[in-house]
Amino acid sequence: MRPLTVTGQSLRLRPEVKDLLRAARDLPVVISTGHANGAEVRLLVDEAVRLDLPRLMLNQPASPLTGLDHQSLREIATIEKVWIEQTALTYILGYQGWEDFAKVLSELPQTIYSSDLGQPSQMDIGDWLRTSQEWFTAAGLTNERILKITRDEPLRMLSI
16 A cells, blocks of 8 residues: 655645645634654645645644744744644653753743653553653643643633
């Protein structure tokens, strides 16, 4: 089976991807970039802005497939209708260093913190909550920032 990508051989968004983004403008859904590569993510962001898409979430941008670090995300993070998902898993697996992980959590607007855990071999919910609190403390996050990335931004993204 050939892998599916959002771009064709021309390295432009496929017409069906553009159709999906157009349809999503009028639906109560969040479009996620999935595991697109960095160049594809930028094309998706550009098209989402052009179409005035109400919400787009960058899925695990620090994963090796996407390869977007804190510095690469700074400009994208200023786009009002784009959210950045920061997962615990990208840090746990070593795909992202501590400094980058902490900067995304503490500095980038419209950041959503999630676990992306769930495999039986990974930590359970209680351990993840305790570990996350330790990371938040080490990163110097205020209680206000913790609520913003764990509750307020996800709710805002879903309510637009």
